[in-house]
Amino acid sequence: MSSPFSVGTEVIVTPRMSQHKRAAGQEVSLAEETRARRKLELRTVPKSSAPITEKKVVSETRKTKEVRTISNTTYSGPVIVPTGIYVLDRTLGGGLPLNSMVYFSADPRSMSEVFFYEFTQSRKTYYFTTGRRPKYVRRDITNQNLDPSDIIFVDIYSEYYFTSMGDMVDNLGNGHIDSKIIEYAEYNLRTILNDSHGEEINIIFDNFSFFMNLNVNPGLLKRLINLLYETTKETNSMTYLYALKGSQDDRAENEIINASDVIFDVDVEKHPDKILRRLSIPKIRGMAPNVDVIKFNVSEGINIDTSRDIA
DSSP: OOOSSOSSEEEEEOOOHHHHHHTTTSOOOHHHHHHHEEEEOOOOOOGGGOOOOOOOOOOTTTOEEEEEEETTEEEEEEEEEOOSOHHHHHHHTSSEETTOEEEEEEOGGGOTHHHHHHHTTSSEEEEEESSSOHHHHHHHHHHTTOOOTTEEEEEHHHHHHBOTTSOBOOOTTOHHHHHHHHHHHHHHHHHHHHHOTTOOEEEEEETSHHHHTSSSOHHHHHHHHHHHHHHHHHTTEEEEEEEETTSSOHHHHHHHHHHOSEEEEEEEEEOSSOEEEEEEEEEETTSOOEEEEEEEEEESEEEEEOOOOOO
């Protein structure tokens, strides 16, 4: 029986920097966008051929590597890589450990998706969209004066909500279709694993609550989480899973929190005269977690408030 989803993963390759500058201030036409699309070649990866890459320090200005000697045995600490947000990296002591799966739990009112827009500036990024079309995400990235030229969008949204003819369909609660969309995401992850060749990359799921709310056997979701974790560890990648607070079952969420290497938690407080956005990072495997609550606001990107409250 044929799958209801297309065989190839349609991705949007954004213009390079020179093209982006020429196109600034103009709406991308339908014809231009069609030309900007390409197919990401898909091929399955035999278990025995999954590449295992050795982590190396490429630049001391971008990464630091701690080495400790205990009883004549040398242990290498984690390779620290920047997130793409300079002040946040400085607060964390340089960034986060490479090969970390990051669970980013946020109040949907916080505009936390802007964090992910900033993260794309640090390295090549595979951006899985589940809540809207990639062209709208790309537009929001450029509206933040950020460069989207090194992003490859994997369009989960269109695969799930549209037919091959472009008609919108209602698949909510359809267990068969929900299972197929998980297989579709897994197929793309295996392709990324096969094609990374040791290159540093980001993998971003915006948002992952979509998968936690599918009508599938819990084992399928667990399999996807395991594949995400394995892909993160077997490639030089940072994986970010964006979750909307209050949108999923606690049991499913706790499974991911337990598996994740880093936890970002964002809350919003409404005061009579202002709105406060607060970020805490209670878990970082391989590093001491940051004990401070970080205040931030959103204007042109993420602005970290480095001031300290005085009691």
